[in-house]
Structures are given as structure tokens and as C-alpha cells.
Amino acid sequence: MVELTSKEKKFLEFLKEQNAYKEALTTLQWDSHTQIPRGGVDQRSEVVGILSGKLQQAETSDRMKEFIDEMKMTSENELIRKAAEECERVYDKSRNVPNAEYQNYVTLCSKAESVWEEAREKDDFSLFEPYLKEIIGYNQEFAELWGYEGDRYNALLDNNETGVTVEMLDKVFPELRKSLTSLIEQVQASPVKADVSLLQTPFPIESQKVLSEELLKMIGYRFEDGRLDTSAHPYSFAINPNDVRLSTKYDENDFRTSVFSSVHEGGHALYEQNIGRHLMGTPLSAASSMGMHESQSLYWEMFVTADRGFWETNYDWFRSFAPEHFKSVSLDDFYLALHEVKASLIRIEADPLTYSMHIMLRYELEKALLNGDVKAAELPHIWNELMQKYLGVMPGSDRDGVLQDIHWSSGDFGYFPSYTLGYLYAAQLHNTMKKEVPFEKCLQTNDFASIRGWFTEHIHRHGKTKQPLELLKEVSSEELNPAYLVQYLTEKYGTIYKF
Amino acid sequence: MVELTSKEKKFLEFLKEQNAYKEALTTLQWDSHTQIPRGGVDQRSEVVGILSGKLQQAETSDRMKEFIDEMKMTSENELIRKAAEECERVYDKSRNVPNAEYQNYVTLCSKAESVWEEAREKDDFSLFEPYLKEIIGYNQEFAELWGYEGDRYNALLDNNETGVTVEMLDKVFPELRKSLTSLIEQVQASPVKADVSLLQTPFPIESQKVLSEELLKMIGYRFEDGRLDTSAHPYSFAINPNDVRLSTKYDENDFRTSVFSSVHEGGHALYEQNIGRHLMGTPLSAASSMGMHESQSLYWEMFVTADRGFWETNYDWFRSFAPEHFKSVSLDDFYLALHEVKASLIRIEADPLTYSMHIMLRYELEKALLNGDVKAAELPHIWNELMQKYLGVMPGSDRDGVLQDIHWSSGDFGYFPSYTLGYLYAAQLHNTMKKEVPFEKCLQTNDFASIRGWFTEHIHRHGKTKQPLELLKEVSSEELNPAYLVQYLTEKYGTIYKF
Numbered sequence: 001m002v003e004l005t006s007k008e009k010k011f012l013e014f015l016k017e018q019n020a021y022k023e024a025l026t027t028l029q030w031d032s033h034t035q036i037p038r039g040g041v042d043q044r045s046e047v048v049g050i051l052s053g054k055l056q057q058a059e060t061s062d063r064m065k066e067f068i069d070e071m072k073m074t075s076e077n078e079l080i081r082k083a084a085e086e087c088e089r090v091y092d093k094s095r096n097v098p099n100a101e102y103q104n105y106v107t108l109c110s111k112a113e114s115v116w117e118e119a120r121e122k123d124d125f126s127l128f129e130p131y132l133k134e135i136i137g138y139n140q141e142f143a144e145l146w147g148y149e150g151d152r153y154n155a156l157l158d159n160n161e162t163g164v165t166v167e168m169l170d171k172v173f174p175e176l177r178k179s180l181t182s183l184i185e186q187v188q189a190s191p192v193k194a195d196v197s198l199l200q201t202p203f204p205i206e207s208q209k210v211l212s213e214e215l216l217k218m219i220g221y222r223f224e225d226g227r228l229d230t231s232a233h234p235y236s237f238a239i240n241p242n243d244v245r246l247s248t249k250y251d252e253n254d255f256r257t258s259v260f261s262s263v264h265e266g267g268h269a270l271y272e273q274n275i276g277r278h279l280m281g282t283p284l285s286a287a288s289s290m291g292m293h294e295s296q297s298l299y300w301e302m303f304v305t306a307d308r309g310f311w312e313t314n315y316d317w318f319r320s321f322a323p324e325h326f327k328s329v330s331l332d333d334f335y336l337a338l339h340e341v342k343a344s345l346i347r348i349e350a351d352p353l354t355y356s357m358h359i360m361l362r363y364e365l366e367k368a369l370l371n372g373d374v375k376a377a378e379l380p381h382i383w384n385e386l387m388q389k390y391l392g393v394m395p396g397s398d399r400d401g402v403l404q405d406i407h408w409s410s411g412d413f414g415y416f417p418s419y420t421l422g423y424l425y426a427a428q429l430h431n432t433m434k435k436e437v438p439f440e441k442c443l444q445t446n447d448f449a450s451i452r453g454w455f456t457e458h459i460h461r462h463g464k465t466k467q468p469l470e471l472l473k474e475v476s477s478e479e480l481n482p483a484y485l486v487q488y489l490t491e492k493y494g495t496i497y498k499f
Numbered sequence: 500m501v502e503l504t505s506k507e508k509k510f511l512e513f514l515k516e517q518n519a520y521k522e523a524l525t526t527l528q529w530d531s532h533t534q535i536p537r538g539g540v541d542q543r544s545e546v547v548g549i550l551s552g553k554l555q556q557a558e559t560s561d562r563m564k565e566f567i568d569e570m571k572m573t574s575e576n577e578l579i580r581k582a583a584e585e586c587e588r589v590y591d592k593s594r595n596v597p598n599a600e601y602q603n604y605v606t607l608c609s610k611a612e613s614v615w616e617e618a619r620e621k622d623d624f625s626l627f628e629p630y631l632k633e634i635i636g637y638n639q640e641f642a643e644l645w646g647y648e649g650d651r652y653n654a655l656l657d658n659n660e661t662g663v664t665v666e667m668l669d670k671v672f673p674e675l676r677k678s679l680t681s682l683i684e685q686v687q688a689s690p691v692k693a694d695v696s697l698l699q700t701p702f703p704i705e706s707q708k709v710l711s712e713e714l715l716k717m718i719g720y721r722f723e724d725g726r727l728d729t730s731a732h733p734y735s736f737a738i739n740p741n742d743v744r745l746s747t748k749y750d751e752n753d754f755r756t757s758v759f760s761s762v763h764e765g766g767h768a769l770y771e772q773n774i775g776r777h778l779m780g781t782p783l784s785a786a787s788s789m790g791m792h793e794s795q796s797l798y799w800e801m802f803v804t805a806d807r808g809f810w811e812t813n814y815d816w817f818r819s820f821a822p823e824h825f826k827s828v829s830l831d832d833f834y835l836a837l838h839e840v841k842a843s844l845i846r847i848e849a850d851p852l853t854y855s856m857h858i859m860l861r862y863e864l865e866k867a868l869l870n871g872d873v874k875a876a877e878l879p880h881i882w883n884e885l886m887q888k889y890l891g892v893m894p895g896s897d898r899d900g901v902l903q904d905i906h907w908s909s910g911d912f913g914y915f916p917s918y919t920l921g922y923l924y925a926a927q928l929h930n931t932m933k934k935e936v937p938f939e940k941c942l943q944t945n946d947f948a949s950i951r952g953w954f955t956e957h958i959h960r961h962g963k964t965k966q967p968l969e970l971l972k973e974v975s976s977e978e979l980n981p982a983y984l985v986q987y988l989t990e991k992y993g994t995i996y997k998f
């Protein structure tokens with residue numbers, strides 16, 4: 001490697017400072033979700049607001065602009081140029097947002113999270129509504145300041161999924177919805193019926209914990225570079241590639257909650273733990289996009305540990321941790337029960353066929369909120385109407401309806417589409433991967449290193465040096481194509497439900 | 500309260516920013532001691548270094564200087580003026596230390612802590628020596644930059660115990676040493692012998708944990724504003740008055756380790772949890788000094804939960820958590836065993852009579868190191884010599900000698916004297932308190948609220964608005980007077996050992 005110039009070194013030092021804020025903020029976020037005592041919550045919002053403000057100040061400073069211009073013009077180091085480009089993307093978006101306002105917004109969101117928690121607990125949307133209204137207002141304003149082409153919502157999509165637009169989603173989502181609706185109907189018409197009650201049996205939390213840990217080790221999560229805690233909402237917190245922490249939650253009467261959450265978050269963590277170390281300290285030491293991130297978590301949750309082959313190899317092993325009860329449950333019944341399809345109220349409990357319906361509902365609502373077509377106060381009503389339309393079910397309470405997700409309280413508008421994009425990316429990548437790695441054989445021998453290795457080679461190690469659609473095309477030699485997910489689901493559920 | 504001027508408000512906002520760095524740093528420190536995975540350690544040093552550098556930058560900025568001058572000149576608000584004075588104290592000391600150098604120093608210390616840990620584990624001083632040498636070099640240089648009168652070590656003392664000087668300690672310490680030596684001799688000559696083996700019996704860690712928690716609740720530690728974790732070195736981490744976390748450590752064969760560490764750290768926490776909320780966000784939201792802090796931890800550990808009255812009231816209660824074994828141990832034997840006096844190698848395991856000998860040894864060494872009279876490489880040898888001279892014992896290894904304390908690896912030079920000052924302050928304050936609160940009666944009824952209330956009223960709530968010696972004089976109507984500690988120890992140990 002060519003020796004860096006002194007200006008390049010200074011640029012990297014400057015980026016390390018911003019990275020320090022990010023690492024501190026992620027650690028504080030992990031702490032807030034898993035460890036903080038009740039008394040500390042309010043003041044934490046202020047601290048997070050101030051540090052986020054400092055970070056934004058640096059990202060939009062004149063000094064940053066000078067570095068960007070100089071590095072883009074003079075640097076012969078590709079990593080430096082890529083980092084400068086990423087900085088420029090952030091600079092161009094954020095520089096128009098006044099720092100004090102941004103800081104107030106972050107403080108508001110940090111506070112809103114705990115209000116949302118209380119509102120959900122008390123099933124009282126009115127507590128949360130004023131906060132949500134304010135958060136939406138900020139997002140509308142920020143979208144204008146960030147700038148966009150076409151729909152205002154594109155400004156938010158761009159934060160999570162650069163390159164993906166409303167125009168694209170408005171084409172892909174209805175198509176996907178049609179296919180999923182047809183699949184759901186075929187499952188419902190099938191004489192084969194999953195009996196989930198077979199899985200819902202008391203399962204000591206201590207054993208679930210060991211099972212989660214063992215599964216994580218199995219797929220290659222490095223505990224020496226992370227840890228597993230408990231939180232209300234399962235999460236992965238990537239402080240840096242050497243410190244990627246997970247949280248899961250436990251339901252004593254349903255092991256699926258912890259086990260599949262742990263694997264899901266573990267999939268996120270595999271991405272972060274395997275980002276190339278040469279990117280550390282720069283803004284490129286991150287996932288390509290939220291959707292690409294989700295593709296990795298869904299991959300391990302759905303394509304690997306929910307695969308028939310996985311359970312053929314590991315059902316006996318699973319039984320060694322599980323209560324006696326499972327001795328009387330056959331592999332066939334167990335596997336079928338894992339694949340129940342049912343229109344339900346809660347997104348994070350939804351099966352792969354109905355899941356994206358929840359996402360599309362949120363996508364429509366977010367677009368309408370951002371464009372001012374729907375007001376915060378109208379949300380509970382419209383939510384319920386759309387649930388009826390998309391899934392044919394009606395929430396009995398806001399807790400099981402509009403209050404179920406943390407995202408809006410954290411200001412995470414524009415994020416939801418990434419979940420379905422994650423499914424689409426995962427299926428498309430799986431299709432390529434299977435040509436290069438003997439997937440079925442890997443599952444027979446619990447050789448997860450080969451699968452993980454393929455993803456590290458093609459996805460993880462690149463961090464944010466490539467945009468999601470660019471990465472997808474490079475790896476799969478094709479544009480985003482929803483047909484792969486539809487095909488995967490049709491084959492899988494067709495086999496299970498015999499259609 | 501008079502409405503604040505807009506300049507005063509801006510000053511408080513500026514202080515809040517610095518407070519945000521401090522809170523983040525304390526949270527990271529807590530995390531590093533109790534939660535961080537091994538992989539995260541190295542990078543953490545860098546993050547802590549950068550954020551500490553940012554804090555120092557703000558504390559020594561021109562903007563700060565302007566605020567200080569203007570507030571001191573124009574503000575009619577006492578809190579604002581006190582805050583400005585505290586800022587000035589820090590500004591005047593730190594402004595001469597180049598920011599990059601200070602940041603390197605913090606990074607070095609953060610790294611040195613883990614090297615020290617390894618060196619101690621491997622009993623290999625040579626691993627730690629180069630780091631220690633560098634840390635001493637920085638402290639020598641910083642002392643010159645900070646400035647001092649008289650002995651160079653005064654610059655370091657001033658960081659921990661404003662107002663206390665080498666000249667003062669060189670008078671107080673030998674006097675105290677003489678009294679303690681005489682007391683130790685009397686205990687050794689006594690026919691009464693403590694049998695510690697009565698206490699050293701397997702005690703399930705789970706029960707020790709419950710016991711620690713119950714004791715903490717008893718003395719008034721608020722768990723809703725804190726938490727108790729485990730670490731190699733017991734600690735208290737005051738993020739802010741509403742989030743004060745403790746750590747303790749457990750020895751399955753000696754409950755004293757966890758129980759008295761927990762109470763000790765709990766005493767620190769009572770101070771921090773009861774600092775006036777009007778000081779939050781300013782540099783006055785802190786303890787008056789390290790010694791005053793230590794006076795509170797030692798107070799609850801030694802003056803309360805090691806008091807005969809405490810055990811008369813609570814020994815049966817203790818037995819309800821303790822193994823069967825304690826049913827056969829009488830209160831007299833138990834209490835006597837708690838008060839064994841024995842020259843030993845490890846400071847944190849030392850009894851109240853020999854403890855200060857360990858401190859004086861470190862004080863002499865630190866002075867000599869700072870003044871260049873002793874080199875890092877000579878430390879193991881001189882340490883052992885001084886142990887022989889002060890306590891008549893000889894470490895068999897550096898692990899039990901010069902490598903036992905974390906302080907030097909963290910750059911905490913000038914801190915050790917605060918431990919003995921804490922003893923002295925505690926005894927002097929206890930003497931005043933007993934005149935105003937019926938201490939014995941409080942112990943008979945477990946009325947710790949009255950005792951704690953007195954300390955909150957006179958010490959805690961004032962935070963750092965008063966300097967330690969000023970506070971001591973105000974409360975006890977007297978200058979620092981070692982006679983109170985000597986008198987307390989003479990009475991206590993004289994009663995126990997019948998001299």
C-alpha cells in the first residue's frame with residue numbers, strides 16, 4: 001500500500017473523531033435498551049441529543065467540506081476517495097439542517113421512545129400522539145432541507161436504502177402483494193394444517209438462553225467480540241466490528257420468540273463482525289444499507305434455521321435442550337408448526353408470507369404522513385382500516401395496532417421498506433450462492449462456515465464501499481428481481497402445504 | 500429565583516455540553532469495567548481518548564475563558580459564579596497542556612489498564628514497566644504545566660484534594676503513623692485473638708448477592724437510580740445523580756469481600772445520589788473531593804456496618820441469608836473476627852489500623868517518582884523494602900506487591916492520600932454528627948435515614964460548591980484534626996482487645 005500523504009492522514013484522524021461519537025452513541029443506545037436504571041432515562045436523552053449534535057456539526061463543518069473537496073480531487077487511495085464520497089453524501093444532505101434543530105430532534109426522539117413505551121403499556125395512543133406529530137413535522141421539514149427528486153418520501157428512503165425510490169417500490173410492492181396474496185390463499189385452501197400448539201409449551205428460560213447461545217456459536221457469531229442480553233425489543237448494536245452486541249427476548253411459553261430473534265439478530269451481527277478491518281474508523285465501516293443488513297438477518301433466520309434440512313440435522317440436538325414434551329412431537333409436525341401461515345396483528349410475529357403485508361401497510365402510511373395526506377391523530381383509525389384491507393384482521397387495541405412498533409418513536413421513518421427489501425435481496429443472493437456453495441450439503445453437516453464465508457466474501461467485508469443495488473447487481477448479475485423471493489416461497493410452502 | 504440572563508443561560512448550555520461528554524465517558528468506563536467483550540477493549544481506548552480530548556478542548560477553550568471572565572464579573576447568581584470559579588480552576592490548570600498530548604495520555608492510560616491487568620495476572624512487572632514509565636513522564640510534565648507551589652507533587656494532590664499539600668501531609672501522616680503503630684502493637688500484645696477462619700466458610704454467591712442488595716437498600720441506596728454489577732475491582736460510577744451504578748466482587752469462601760465492598764461503594768453512591776439536583780449539568784454536580792468521597796464510603800463501611808451496635812441489631816437477620824455454619828458462631832466471636840488486625844500485603848484487604856500504612860507507603864513512592872528520585876524500574880525492589888519497614892511483611896510476588904493496584908495504570912497519581920484523608924474526615928464528621936443524631940439509637944432501630952439525612956444535609960447536597968477543607972471546617976467547626984480518628988480507633992479496638 002502506498003504511504004498516505006499527511007493530508008490523507010489528517011482526514012483519517014478527523015474521521016476517527018466522528019467515529020468515536022458514533023461508537024459512544026451506539027454504546028449509550030445499547031445501555032439504554034438493556035441496562036439503564038429507570039432514573040437515568042430522562043437525562044440520557046439530553047446526553048444523546050448533545051453528542052448527536054456534535055457529530056452532525058463535524059459532519060457538516062467547513063473543515064469536512066475542505067477535506068471532501070481535496071480528497072476527491074487529489075487522493076490516489078481508493079479507500080480515502082470512497083470515504084470522502086460517503087462523507088459528501090452525508091454532508092450534502094445534512095448541511096441544510098440547523099444543528100440546534102437537529103439536536104432538539106434527537107433529544108425529542110430519545111424522549112419519545114419512553115413515552116411510546118408507556119403509551120403502549122397503557123394502550124393509550126393519545127399519550128404518544130403529540131410526540132409523533134412533532135416527529136413527523138421534523139421529518140417533513142428535514143426532507144425539504146435534505147432535498148429529493150419526485151416524492152418527498154424519497155428523501156427518507158435515501159437515508160436507509162440509497163438508490164431505492166417510491167417509484168421503484170410502487171412497482172415492486174403491488175406485484176409482490178399479488179403473489180403473496182395468492183400464496184396465502186393456497187395455504188388457506190390446503191388440507192394440511194399446522195398445529196402451533198405443539199410448540200407452545202413451557203420451556204425454561206435458562207434452557208432457551210443456552211439454546212440461543214449455542215445456535216449463535218453454531219452460525220459463527222463470535223462471543224469474544226460481543227455479548228447477548230435481554231431487551232423489550234430484540235436488537236443488534238454494532239459498536240465496531242470487534243464489539244457487536246445482541247439482545248433478545250424470552251417467552252417462557254414459546255421458545256420461538258427467543259430462538260428466532262437470536263438467530264435474526266445474529267445474522268445482523270455476522271455482517272458487522274465481518275466488515276473488513278481496514279475500514280474501521282471510517283464511515284465505510286458499516287453495512288451497505290438497512291435492507292442489505294436485513295437480508296443477512298432474514299437469511300439466517302428464514303433461509304437457514306427455518307430450512308427443513310437444518311431441522312433434519314439438528315432436531316435431536318434441539319430436543320436435548322428442550323422439555324420432554326418434544327420427544328412426542330415428530331420432526332414433520334414440528335417443521336409444519338414452524339411454518340404456520342396466519343394473518344395476524346403483530347408484524348414481528350408474522351410469518352414470511354404475511355410479513356410483507358405489514359410492511360406495505362406501514363409504507364403507505366409513512367408516505368401519506370410525510371406528504372401530509374394523513375394526520376397523526378387519524379392513524380389508529382386508518383391503521384385498522386388498512387389491516388382489514390391487507391390482512392383481513394382487525395386490532396382489538398392500539399397496543400396491537402398502531403402502537404406496536406418502536407420505529408416512529410425513534411424517528412425511523414423510511415426504514416420499514418428495508419425489511420421487505422431484505423427479503424428480496426436475501427432470496428436473490430441465495431439463488432446465486434446456491435450455485436457456488438453446496439447449500440443442502442452444508443445443512444447436512446452443519447457447515448455454516450462455508451455459507452457465512454460466501455456472504456463475508458461477497459457482502460460483509462465490503463462494508464459501505466458499495467451501494468445496495470450496486471452490490472446486489474454485482475453479486476447476482478441482475479437488477480432487483482422479486483421473482484426470486486416469490487419462487488423460493490412458492491417452492492417452500494408448496495412443498496409443505498402440498499399445492 | 501431571579502430569571503437568568505441570556506448570557507447566563509448560554510453559559511449553562513455550554514456546561515451541559517461538557518457534562519454530556521462526562522456522562523458518556525463515565526458510562527463507557529462503567530461498560531469497560533463490567534460489560535465490554537474482550538474484543539472491544541483496544542478500540543475503546545481510542546474512543547475514550549478522543550472524547551476526553553474533546554472535553555478538555557472545551558474546558559480550555561477561548562469561549563470558556565470568555566464565559567468565566569464575564570460570569571465572574573457580572574453574574575448575580577451564586578450558583579453561576581461558583582460554577583465559573585470551578586471552571587476557572589480547571590481552565591487555569593489544563594490550558595497549558597496541549598490537547599493532542601492530553602488525548603494521547605488518556606489513550607495510553609486506557610491501554611495501560613489492560614496491560615496492567617495482564618501483568619498482574621502473569622505476575623510480570625516488566626510488561627507494565629514501560630507503560631508506567633511513560634505515565635510517570637506525562638505526570639511529571641503535566642505537573643510542570645499545571646503549575647504548583649512547593650513540592651511538584653502538590654500539583655497532583657490539588658487535582659484530588661484541593662487545599663491539601665505535601666507540607667500538610669508530611670506533618671499529619673507521621674503523627675498518624677506513630678499512633679497507629681502503637682495501636683497495632685497493643686492489639687498484638689493483647690491476649691484476645693480474632694479467629695477469622697470462623698468467617699471463611701463457603702457462602703453461596705447468590706446469597707451474598709441478595710445480602711449485598713438488602714444492605715444497600717437498608718442504607719438507602721436507590722436501585723431505581725442505579726444498579727449493582729460485578730467487576731474485578733469494586734467501583735462506583737456516578738453518571739449523574741439519577742444513575743449511580745455500583746460494582747462489587749464475590750469470593751465464595753469469604754462473604755466479607757462482597758458485603759463490605761458493596762457497602763463501601765454504596766457509601767460513595769449515597770453521596771452521588773444525594774447531590775442537589777439544581778447542580779445537575781454543571782461541574783458542581785460532583786463530590787467536593789476524592790477524600791470527602793472516601794469519607795462517605797468508609798463511613799458506611801467502617802463506622803456503621805462494622806459497628807458493634809449494627810451487628811447486635813442485625814446478626815440474626817444476617818444469619819437468615821448465611822449458611823448454617825453461622826448458627827454456631829456467637830455474636831462476640833463474629834464481631835471479633837471482623838476486627839482482626841494483621842499486617843498484610845494487600846491494601847484493599849487491610850484492616851483500619853494497618854490500612855493507612857499502605858497509603859503512606861504509596862504516598863512516599865509517588866512523591867519520589869514524581870520528583871525523579873525513584874525510577875519505575877526500581878519500584879518492585881523499593882516497594883518490598885518499604886513494606887518491610889512500614890508493616891514488617893514482605894510480598895512473595897509483585898502481584899501481591901507493586902502490581903496490586905489499578906491506580907497507576909489509570910494515571911491516578913495523587914489519589915492514594917485521599918483514602919487516609921477519607922478516614923480522617925469520616926472520624927471528624929462522625930464526632931460532630933453524634934452530637935446531633937442519636938447514633939447508637941439509630942443502629943438499634945436500623946434508622947439509617949437519620950444518619951444519611953445528616954450527611955446529605957451537611958455534605959452530599961452541596962456537591963462541589965465547597966472545597967473539602969472548607970466543608971470540614973464548616974461542619975465540624977475545626978481544622979483537619981487526626982486526633983478524632985486516633986481516638987475513635989483507640990476506643991473501638993481498646994474495647995475489643997481489652998487494652
